[in-house]
Amino acid sequence: MWMKKMNRLFSIFFFITCSCLANAAGDALADIHPELSDASQNYSPGMGEIMAGIQLRHAKLWYAGTGGNWKLAKYELDEILEGLEDVKKYHPDFEGRPLAEMIGPITSEPAEKLAKAIQARQKVLFMKSFDGLSQACNTCHTANGFDFIYIQRPVTQPFTNQRYKKL
Ligand code: HEC
Structure with a gap:
């Protein structure tokens, strides 16, 4: 009983100490680097980061589709489309180029064709x-x-710890 009480008291003390320390650290950081104090809320992915994510999904998509894992293929295609939405959101005018306006006309038709092939489970298509x-x-x-960033079919699996073939 007594031990339990002490434990509880200690937990409360520990919690308060930690929160205070964390707050103090946050305040100190805000003093030195005001731009970092709210970093989590201000975070926005760079164009290169978004594209690297899309590239990974593009490679996985290939192995999912050719492996007949159609659910995974659909999932990866959706992730690519989400990545393109992030481009619209975070870089609509990347270096003065209207990327947001270009995405639809360039990608909608091929993305729809691919979605249909996945839905129809047709490997050749x-x-x-x-x-x-x-x-x-x-x-x-x-x-x-x-134009020096040229995308093609992948020749090796990006990650071998994930199964791309149909389960
Ligand atoms: C709306 C235009 C647009 C579309 C569509 C687009 N990209 Fe990009 N991509 C860019 C731009 C702009 C850059 C250069 C980014 C930079 O300078 O940081 C880029 C860069 C890249 C890079 C270079 C990243 C690196 O670190 O090597 C890769 C890989 C890439 N894209 C893959 C893809 C793939 C795969 C697709 C299609 C599924 C795609 N992109 C579709 C505009 C686009």
Whole structure:
């Protein structure tokens, strides 16, 4: 009983001490780097970061589709589309280029074709549509002066600790 009480008291003391220390650390940081004090709320992913995420999903998408794991394929395509939404949100006018306006005209049609191939579970159509999407990636890169960023079919699995084949 007595021990229990002490434990509880200690927990409360510990909690208060930690919160105070954390607050103090936050205040100190705010004094030195005001721009960092609210970093979590101000965070916005850079264009390169978003694209690196899209690239990873693009590679996984290929192995999911060719492996017949259609649920995973749909999931990865959705992630790519979410990445493009992030471009619209965070970089609508990347370096003075109207990216937000370019996304729809360049990517909607190939993305829809790919979605249909996935839904129909048609491997050959999937492979063809996948190339169509990669072409769309390259169209945007070229249009923005990044023709040296050329997207193609992957030749090795990005992560071998995930299963791409149909379960
Ligand atoms: C709306 C235009 C647009 C579309 C669509 C687009 N990209 Fe990009 N991408 C860019 C721009 C702009 C950059 C350069 C970013 C920078 O300078 O940080 C880029 C950069 C990249 C990079 C370079 C990142 C690195 O670190 O090497 C990769 C990889 C990439 N994109 C993959 C893709 C893939 C895969 C797709 C298609 C699924 C795609 N992108 C679709 C505009 C686009």
